[in-house]
Amino acid sequence: MFIHQSVMTREAIDFLRPLKGGRYFDGTLGLGGHSLKILEACQGQCSVLCTDLDQDAIDLARQRLAGFADRAFLFQDSYNNFFYYMNELGWDELDGVILDLGVSSLQLETAEKGFSFVKDGPLDMRMGRAAGLIPASRLLERISYYELKKIISHYGEEPMAGKIARAILDAKQKHGIRTTLELAGIVERAYPARRRAMARNHPATRTFQALRIAVNKELESLEDFLKNIVGRLKPEARIVIISFHSLEDRIVKHFFRREASGCLCPPGYPVCECGHEKKLRILTKKPLTPSEQEIRDNPRSRSARLRAAERI
Numbered sequence: 457m458f459i460h461q462s463v464m465t466r467e468a469i470d471f472l473r474p475l476k477g478g479r480y481f482d483g484t485l486g487l488g489g490h491s492l493k494i495l496e497a498c499q500g501q502c503s504v505l506c507t508d509l510d511q512d513a514i515d516l517a518r519q520r521l522a523g524f525a526d527r528a529f530l531f532q533d534s535y536n537n538f539f540y541y542m543n544e545l546g547w548d549e550l551d552g553v554i555l556d557l558g559v560s561s562l563q564l565e566t567a568e569k570g571f572s573f574v575k576d577g578p579l580d581m582r583m584g585r586a587a588g589l590i591p592a593s594r595l596l597e598r599i600s601y602y603e604l605k606k607i608i609s610h611y612g613e614e615p616m617a618g619k620i621a622r623a624i625l626d627a628k629q630k631h632g633i634r635t636t637l638e639l640a641g642i643v644e645r646a647y648p649a650r651r652r653a654m655a656r657n658h659p660a661t662r663t664f665q666a667l668r669i670a671v672n673k674e675l676e677s678l679e680d681f682l683k684n685i686v687g688r689l690k691p692e693a694r695i696v697i698i699s700f701h702s703l704e705d706r707i708v709k710h711f712f713r714r715e716a717s718g719c720l721c722p723p724g725y726p727v728c729e730c731g732h733e734k735k736l737r738i739l740t741k742k743p744l745t746p747s748e749q750e751i752r753d754n755p756r757s758r759s760a761r762l763r764a765a766e767r768i
């Protein structure tokens with residue numbers, strides 16, 4: 457069976473401290489690694505509501521969690537729709553939440569899903585088919601040079617964004633771009649040879665990351681989710697977010713800081729007009745990073761950042 461090596465599992469479980477009778481939400485189930493640890497930590501006496509956009513991940517996770525079938529509730533959907541499923545289960549509040557963002561190894565390594573620049577597949581990159589997302593091929597159909605450059609530069613933090621955007625649009629106009637390897641080749645050729653020789657990663661890494669984030673609306677989803685979840689946490693419930701991109705980490709950091717503050721009125725206001733109340737206590741002043749051992753065992757974990765907070 458395909459296994460995705462879960463990242464920072466011990467740290468995540470230490471923060472969540474799963475309680476007997478507790479109700480947890482794992483919004484990015486993937487292959488179920490974090491959910492399994494939650495269920496083991498409470499000795500099968502808590503419950504986990506799980507979502508993932510990817511039906512293949514759900515199917516594999518279901519097998520992996522089979523020992524806890526009556527305690528794990530799996531739904532193929534965006535984590536943003538968590539409240540539908542809480543209602544379905546009759547849950548009002550949660551004792552803990554985890555999001556482990558980004559893509560799974562299953563997604564990266566399944567060529568047909570279109571995330572890979574080393575295995576040929578259709579230019580897709582959607583994490584799930586039923587979420588109203590459009591594949592990368594369609595995103596590229598209508599995009600302007602400036603929009604594409606912005607996506608590659610902002611989401612991919614790619615210094616060659618302008619050259620790459622131009623090369624992609626030229627190739628699209630001349631002969632179309634149908635597959636991931638075609639796109640990877642175009643990006644690679646747009647890179648100056650000297651930079652290509654110096655690069656540690658494949659030259660298409662950042663461009664693929666950027667398109668994937670745009671296709672799946674990853675940053676917008678995270679922002680919406682954070683706004684909606686806090687009101688469904690019990691006092692002392694914990695929220696743990698593992699991110700792999702500096703923009704995601706920044707969203708989490710700013711959100712936690714805001715919700716850990718009382719009044720947000722500009723300095724100098726004689727009385728508070730915003731009425732904002734402190735809702736969270738930050739548990740990680742700085743984000744935690746994986747141990748050296750974990751990075752050696754699982755090099756994909758190296759960019760992970762974990763932040764945790766507690767509902768007041």
Ligand SMILES: C[S@@+](CC[C@H](N)C(=O)[O-])C[C@H]1O[C@@H](n2cnc3c(N)ncnc32)[C@H](O)[C@@H]1O
Binds near residue numbers: 560
């Ligand atoms: C890094 S993997 C999670 C791995 C998992 N924690 C484990 O231990 O096996 C990220 C997962 O999040 C899912 N995902 C990404 N965005 C999502 C969203 N908005 N809603 C639900 N699932 C999402 C992806 O499909 C992927 O399976």
